[in-house]
Amino acid sequence: MEAPLVTALQNPIGPRITDDLPGIGGEIKVEPAHFVVEEIPLYEPCGEGQHVYVRLQREGWTTRALLGRLQQLFELEEVDVSCAGLKDKQALATQTFSLLLRELDEESIARRIQEHLPVDVLWVRRHRNKLRQGHLLGNRFRITVLDTQEQALPLAQRIERALQERGLPNYYGPQRFGLGGDNALQGLQVLQGKGPKVRWKRRFMLYALQAALFNLWLAERIRRNWFGQLLKGDIAKKTDTGGLFEVEDLEAEVPRFRRGEITYTGPIYGHKMRWPEGEPGAIERAILEASEIQPAQLKRARLDGSRRPGRLLLDDLQIERAADGLRFSFSLPKGSYATTVLREFMKVESDLPEE
Secondary structure, X not given: OOHHHHHHHHXXXXXXOOOOOOOOOOEOOOOHHHEEEEEEEOOOOOOOOOEEEEEEEEEOOOHHHHHHHHHHHOOOOXXXXXXXXXXXXXXXXXXXXXXXXXXXXXXXXXXXXXXXXXXXEEEEEEEOOOOOOOOEEEEEXXXXXXXXXXOHHHHHHHHHHHHHHHOEEOOOOHHHHOOOOOHHHHHHHHHOOOOOOOHHHHHHHHHHHHHHHHHHXXXXXXXXXXXXXXXXXXXXXXXXXXXXXXXXXXHHHHHHHHOOOEEEEEEEOOOOOOOOOHHHXXXXXXHHHHHOOOHHHHHHOOOOXXXXXXXXXXXXXXXXXXXXXXXXXXXEEOOOOHHHHHHHXXXXXXXXXXX
């Protein structure tokens, strides 16, 4: 493996879009209450069915650890306990889990969880289907940044205006790549038949590799000054319905792009991924070729591939003074990272625990 590729995969978070503006400094996640995240559900449970949805508020837990404790508590198979998405350990998180429990009533389920686990049960309701990965619209965040500069609020307001005009790069956050930053490299080893043996760890490392390659693509788009542009051949996504289409009539689509109705997407590499045409397609193919990953390896690893928005608009961002710092409130679509927002304001990188 060539040294430049190793370096790129270990540091796969590219330039900020507001690097021309000074940051506010500070630090985050000093304690869980400073990083509050709440899932926005894709749908509400209907009130009947063999699956039970449990809405919990917790802190100091990884999502995977809590899944394991719920499985043990109700003596279930691993496949019978699920959630819509991962949440950081160092956070005050509200999220929903689903359990396959045909017999127990909702009150008994809530009482058992409350008695045996250090979490708050907000509600328990039945539904017909299992809650699966990705079954959420997004997340709401309320984050306090401590020990900021003296003039932090006006500095933050300048950056806010810039982001409203330019948009936010939808990078995967550092949590995806682990404390040592080597998850993506381990994913490359998995493709080569090496790496961890535990199935979920192998999948996670593969997802980290996909994330790193996406970040490299997005960084290249920024370096070419194409971040704020829609290009002919792009695979665009409708922000209301999620539908994908190829940009053929650039003149017709640019006004929709500027209004935030559509955005271009980047590669989550896989053997079934939809490729763009023209210059956008050439960049994506060049990045995959530089990684020396073969399509046959992606197929063998069962990585289908998909598309991810490259540029986001922050429609509901609010900034206010807080004790010893600033408080940021905003929402993001599923799969997007609050730390990607905050790095634009802070201009410092944080050492964050792995997802």
